[in-house]
Amino acid sequence: MQKITPCLWFDGKVEEALKFYTSIFKKGKVRSVSHYGASGPGKKGSILTATFEIAGQEFMLLNGGPHYTLSPAVSFVVNCKDQKDVDYYWKKLLKGGKADQCGWLTDRYGVSWQVVPAVLQKMIMSKHEAKRDRVMKAVLTMVKLDQKALEKAYKG
Numbered sequence: 001m002q003k004i005t006p007c008l009w010f011d012g013k014v015e016e017a018l019k020f021y022t023s024i025f026k027k028g029k030v031r032s033v034s035h036y037g038a039s040g041p042g043k044k045g046s047i048l049t050a051t052f053e054i055a056g057q058e059f060m061l062l063n064g065g066p067h068y069t070l071s072p073a074v075s076f077v078v079n080c081k082d083q084k085d086v087d088y089y090w091k092k093l094l095k096g097g098k099a100d101q102c103g104w105l106t107d108r109y110g111v112s113w114q115v116v117p118a119v120l121q122k123m124i125m126s127k128h129e130a131k132r133d134r135v136m137k138a139v140l141t142m143v144k145l146d147q148k149a150l151e152k153a154y155k156g
Contacts, residue, residue, distance in 0.1 A: 001058075002057075002058050005051070005058045005059065005060050006057075006059050006060070006076075007059075007060040007061075007062055008059065008060070008061050008062065008070065008109075008111060009062050009064045009067075009068045009069075009070065010061055010062065010063050010064065010109065011063075011064070011065055011066045011069075012063060013109060014047045014049075014050055014061045014062075014063040015047055015050070017061055017109045018030060018033075018050045018052055018061060020107075020108075020109070021052060021054055021059070022052050022054065024054070024089070024092040024093065025054035025055050026055075027053075027054075027055075028052065028053065028054045028055075029052060029053050030050065030051075030052045031051040031052055031053055031058065032049075032050065032051045033047060033049070033050045033051075034047070034048045034049045034050075035047055035048055036048045036063075041065070042063060042065070046063065047061075047063050048062070048063055049061065049062050049063070055078075069110060070109070070110040070111055070112070071112075072100070072104065072106060072112040074112065075104065075111075075112035075113060075114050076111070076112070076113050076114070077113075077114045077116060078093075078113060078114065078115045078116070079116060079117075079118040079121075080115060080116060080117050080118060081117075081118060082117065082147065083117065083146070083147040083148065085117075086103075086115055086116070086117055086144065086145060086147065087144075089113075089115045090105065090115045090144050093105055093107050093113050093115065094107070095107075095108065096108030099143050099144065100143070101140070101142070101143060102114075102139050102140060102142065102143075102145070103115050103116045103139070103142065103143075103144065103145040115144070115145070116145055117145060117147040117150065119147065119150070119151070120135070120139075120145065120147075120150060123135045123150060123154045124136065126154070130156070131154050131156070134153040134154065134156060135150055135153050135154050137153070138150055138152075138153035
């Protein structure tokens with residue numbers, strides 16, 4: 001068991017979301033599922049929590065009801081080895097969701113993701129201010145990130 005597990009609050013659709021996430025990420029697996037009992041507050045037999053693992057990271061989904069909603073203030077970064085990887089995760093996570101600027105998207109369940117080529121971190125951490133500035137200007141013009149365009153901006 002990992003020390004810290006992100007828990008995502010849902011108003012229903014936990015079972016559907018569980019299948020969605022574990023199908024997108026290779027080696028995704030369901031770890032556990034618990035159900036509401038007679039004492040509620042959810043309907044007896046419906047899912048209370050589910051834990052699953054994707055990309056070596058454990059998550060929990062809580063079927064907590066309508067009291068809270070997810071927000072882009074918390075997002076998950078998918079570090080992609082290349083553009084093919086970016087394209088794959090972008091397409092899969094975006095299905096039924098909404099694209100945003102700078103490689104961000106909100107999936108059909110309201111979870112925010114940043115789908116980025118791993119090389120971007122190196123670029124924005126460069127000691128060369130001009131390189132960092134060119135990359136950031138390029139990022140700000142993109143919805144889905146384009147690794148070749150970012151590399152071109154980095155090189156000048």
